[in-house]
Amino acid sequence: KLIELRVAPLFPVHDEAVCEGPERTSVEGLGEQIRLMKLPYRDVMEVELAVEGGIGDDWISGKP
Numbered sequence: 745k746l747i748e749l750r751v752a753p754l755f756p757v758h759d760e761a762v763c764e765g766p767e768r769t770s771v772e773g774l775g776e777q778i779r780l781m782k783l784p785y786r787d788v789m790e791v792e793l794a795v796e797g798g799i800g801d802d803w804i805s806g807k808p
Contacts, residue, residue: 746780749773762803770799 746752751765751773761781765773774797782792800806 745776746773749776751777762806774799 749765749769749772751763751769754762754764761777763773763777778795778797781795783789784793796808798806798808
């Protein structure tokens with residue numbers, strides 16, 4: 745799904761993941777990133793991780 749939205753991870757920052765993609769798919773791409781990060785080990789974990797995200801022109805302005 746992220747490939748279809750043209751969202752690409754750029755680099756991790758501590759416990760964060762910075763991604764880049766076109767503005768037209770940013771909201772849907774963020775939603776998909778959050779969905780994937782909430783249950784990274786579905787077969788082993790039964791609880792969701794707390795995940796939040798934001799959209800911005802750079803790392804600091806995208807922080808929630």
